[in-house]
Amino acid sequence: MSEKYLIGVDGSEQSRVALAWGLARATERGADVELLHVADDSFLSESVAFLSEAQKASEQMLNAEIEYARSLGFTGKITGNAVVGHPIAELEEASRSADLLVLGAHSGSRLAGSFFGTRAVKAAATAHCPVAVIPNNDANPNAAVVVGVDGSEASKKAIAFAAEEASFRGLALVAVYAWMPPLTPGLEYLWSEELVDSQRSAAEEAIAIGVAGLATRYPDLEIRREIVQAPPVAALVQAAEGAELVVVGSRGRGGLSRLLLGSVSHGVLQALPCPVIVTRA
Structure with missing residues (x-):
C-alpha cells in the first residue's frame, strides 16, 4: 500500500x-x-x-x-x-x-x-x-541527514526515521548529541576535569546506544557521530546549516505535551535552517 x-x-x-x-x-x-x-x-x-x-x-x-x-x-x-x-x-x-x-x-x-x-x-x-x-530558502541537495540524539524514546524514533531516510537517499547520517554541564549558581567550582570527562563518556555511550544496530540494518550507511558541548538547539542548528534535512523527535501527544512540542524541537523549528521533520514518540 x-x-x-x-x-x-x-x-x-x-x-x-x-x-x-x-x-x-x-x-x-x-x-x-x-x-x-x-x-x-x-x-x-x-x-x-x-x-x-x-x-x-x-x-x-x-x-x-x-x-x-x-x-x-x-x-x-x-x-x-x-x-x-x-x-x-x-x-x-x-x-x-x-x-x-x-x-x-x-x-x-x-x-x-x-x-x-x-x-x-x-x-x-x-x-x-x-x-x-x-x-523558503535554498536547499542543500545530496547533503547529510542530521538527527538529534538524547537517549529518549522520542530520540529513538527520530534516529530510526533519519537512518531510513539517509539510507534511501544515499546520504550520510549525522547523529548529534549535545550536552552541557549542570549550571548550579555558586557551585561551578565543583566541576572538576574528571567530572567533565565523565559527562563526555556518558555522552559517547548514549550516542553509541542510539545508533546501535544501524550498521547491520543499513550496511552502506555512513554514520558520523558528533558530541558537542553546547545547548542542544544551537548544536542541531549549526549541524543542520549544511544539511539536506534535520530530524527531531517530539515528546508525544499526551496531556500538556500535546500543546508543548518540546524545547529542542520547538527551537529547531524556530530557526528552521533546512527542512525539518518532527517524528512522533
Missing part, C-alpha cells in the same frame, strides 16, 4: 515551496498526495451565507493548487480536500490517515504568523504522523 502525504496549501510562496518539496518526495517514494486547504472560520460570521462563500473560496483555492501541482510535472495520484474550520484542528484530524504532513514556513529566526507560520509549530505538536516543515 502506498504512503500518503498530506500537504497544506494556501497559495502563498511559502506554501508552494513546501508543495514542491512534498511532490518531489512523493515522486521518489511512489506516495499518494492529498492537498488540504482550510479556510479559517475564526473571524467569520456563523451565518450560512458567509460559511457557504468561505467553502466556495476554499474549493477554488484547492483547485488552483492542484493545477499548480500538475504544472510541476507530478504524475502520481493526487486528491484534495477543502474545508472551513480551525486550521490546527482540521490538520490534526486529517493527519490521522497520513504518513507525513508537509507544511511551509518562512525562513529566518521566526516563523510567520499565518497558517503555515507559527501554526506549523502547533501542527507539529498535535499531528498523528511525522510533520515536515519546509523553509
